Amino acid sequence: MIFRPLKYEKYADKICQKLTEFQNNFRKHYDTENYENWFYNQSSETLRLYSNDKEIYFKYIPVGTFSLNTNSWLWAWANEDSVEPRKLRTLKIKEFGEKKNYEKLTNPHFDGDKFTGWELTSIAFDIIGGIGTYRVISDHLEKYLLLTEQITKEEAEKIESELIECSVHGKIRKAFICQHLNTEQKTGFEEAFETYRGMELDEEDDFQAWCSECEKERLKTDGWNDESMEFAKIKLVCERCYFEIKESN
Numbered sequence: 001m002i003f004r005p006l007k008y009e010k011y012a013d014k015i016c017q018k019l020t021e022f023q024n025n026f027r028k029h030y031d032t033e034n035y036e037n038w039f040y041n042q043s044s045e046t047l048r049l050y051s052n053d054k055e056i057y058f059k060y061i062p063v064g065t066f067s068l069n070t071n072s073w074l075w076a077w078a079n080e081d082s083v084e085p086r087k088l089r090t091l092k093i094k095e096f097g098e099k100k101n102y103e104k105l106t107n108p109h110f111d112g113d114k115f116t117g118w119e120l121t122s123i124a125f126d127i128i129g130g131i132g133t134y135r136v137i138s139d140h141l142e143k144y145l146l147l148t149e150q151i152t153k154e155e156a157e158k159i160e161s162e163l164i165e166c167s168v169h170g171k172i173r174k175a176f177i178c179q180h181l182n183t184e185q186k187t188g189f190e191e192a193f194e195t196y197r198g199m200e201l202d203e204e205d206d207f208q209a210w211c212s213e214c215e216k217e218r219l220k221t222d223g224w225n226d227e228s229m230e231f232a233k234i235k236l237v238c239e240r241c242y243f244e245i246k247e248s249n
């Protein structure tokens, strides 16, 4: 007997049907069709649906965008313009595609039709999971989102309030570094814990890094104290600046 892997079309069909059922329940449950407006915030990865008398908030992961001008799809992981930290979660789909040899899941950008967006969003939903999916359309661009959880207005505002406005990268998550770290010199890069771009942080965790000299001071005093803190002069930067410095080290 020869084992033949499922052809992409068959696989995609199956997954699309699965999402359709799920999505019907999702729409009913959250009544998502009955809001007049939407607003999404890339930095906090929150989607707000609202009408005059009601509103609802979700956390989302961007899946990708479909351009109605060029009729082409672009995966979120390949989209330089998207600043959502969790866009890199979609690399999981690419990995799956590499294993299965499904080109649509591995090519960053390719031509498609009006079904492409939902097809790939169904697959993203199946691989990454969530409570539902949503599409927003502005001008010529369809943006597909995986909704991961419903949040309250207070939670959405809290996420917002914890962001920093970077003059280069816009409003995104903050990080802490010592005064010596920069992208020009290799100063060493010590971290409070191992980090990677787009990673999710626990409530009490922050991105924190310092140079080798600061590490020496820190060890001398057996952990951070007033003296080593004075030497480090920790400052605030944005998440993307943090990783640019980390990668240049």
Ligand SMILES: [Zn+2]
Binding pocket: 178, 179, 180, 181, 210, 211, 212, 213, 214, 215, 231, 232
């Ligand atoms: Zn330092």
Ligand SMILES: [Zn+2]
Binding pocket: 166, 167, 168, 169, 170, 237, 238, 239, 240, 241, 242
């Ligand atoms: Zn920045």
